[in-house]
Amino acid sequence: MILAEPPPSQGDVHFRLWGIPVRIHPFFWLVALFMGIQGSGETPPLEVLVWIAALFLSILVHEMGHALVQRHFGGHPRVTLYGMGGLAACADCDRSTRSQILISLAGPCAGFLLALLLLLGISLLGHQSGCLLFRQPQVDAVGIRLLGTTFFWSPFQSQAANGMLQQLLYINLLWGAINLLPIYPLDGGQISRELCQLRHPRQGMILSLRISVVAAAAMVLVGLSWGSFLVILFFGYLSYSSYRALQAYQSSLW
Numbered sequence: 001m002i003l004a005e006p007p008p009s010q011g012d013v014h015f016r017l018w019g020i021p022v023r024i025h026p027f028f029w030l031v032a033l034f035m036g037i038q039g040s041g042e043t044p045p046l047e048v049l050v051w052i053a054a055l056f057l058s059i060l061v062h063e064m065g066h067a068l069v070q071r072h073f074g075g076h077p078r079v080t081l082y083g084m085g086g087l088a089a090c091a092d093c094d095r096s097t098r099s100q101i102l103i104s105l106a107g108p109c110a111g112f113l114l115a116l117l118l119l120l121g122i123s124l125l126g127h128q129s130g131c132l133l134f135r136q137p138q139v140d141a142v143g144i145r146l147l148g149t150t151f152f153w154s155p156f157q158s159q160a161a162n163g164m165l166q167q168l169l170y171i172n173l174l175w176g177a178i179n180l181l182p183i184y185p186l187d188g189g190q191i192s193r194e195l196c197q198l199r200h201p202r203q204g205m206i207l208s209l210r211i212s213v214v215a216a217a218a219m220v221l222v223g224l225s226w227g228s229f230l231v232i233l234f235f236g237y238l239s240y241s242s243y244r245a246l247q248a249y250q251s252s253l254w
């Protein structure tokens with residue numbers, strides 16, 4: 001996601017990964033903890049820890065995907081994890097359409113690759129695994145169900161290991177797919193803008209913002225059909241913010 005980066009704080013954690021500087025703002029842990037403690041607040045501490053670890057790893061992999069491709073195109077990126085998710089910022093990156101589209105795609109693709117490696121790893125450890133469309137596995141299995149697809153494996157003895165795998169697969173596959181929707185400020189919104197501007201240099205920005213308003217509103221309807229307050233709120237906000245950006249951009253042209 002591309003939102004404003006928070007200012008440095010005393011609680012920041014710093015390290016480098018493949019030479020790319022990473023900063024973790026304390027709000028990242030706070031929001032992750034808040035999300036992990038569900039409803040009644042009686043979630044077992046181990047489940048909360050597994051969730052925080054899975055979220056941390058998933059967002060880090062996603063942002064590193066962006067950052068490594070930014071560096072490939074000659075930039076000097078830095079990664080920040082904060083309360084709103086993650087950010088791979090790069091002031092000196094190549095601004096060409098091709099580079100920008102590949103940089104945007106790299107985040108979700110890094111998550112998909114991690115999910116694929118996890119499923120391969122489960123098989124290599126001798127556990128039966130697979131994925132089924134619109135069917136449940138016959139064997140005694142654990143897994144996740146996403147958009148009619150079941151990803152399953154014969155369970156590990158450790159509940160924490162099964163929980164970690166479920167969270168990692170869920171976050172990386174679902175968040176990767178959501179991120180590809182043509183909605184600002186998701187990665188798909190950036191790709192949509194680049195493509196629209198390539199075809200219509202003058203009106204491309206307006207077209208991509210209109211697409212963003214409609215696509216986010218359609219996701220609100222999906223949220224209504226799922227009865228998910230979180231989906232409705234998230235996409236309702238993105239549709240509204242795209243609409244405001246569209247109005248601001250149009251008035252700036254006059």
Ligand SMILES: [Zn+2]
Pocket residue numbers: 001062066107108179187
């Ligand atoms: Zn991204």
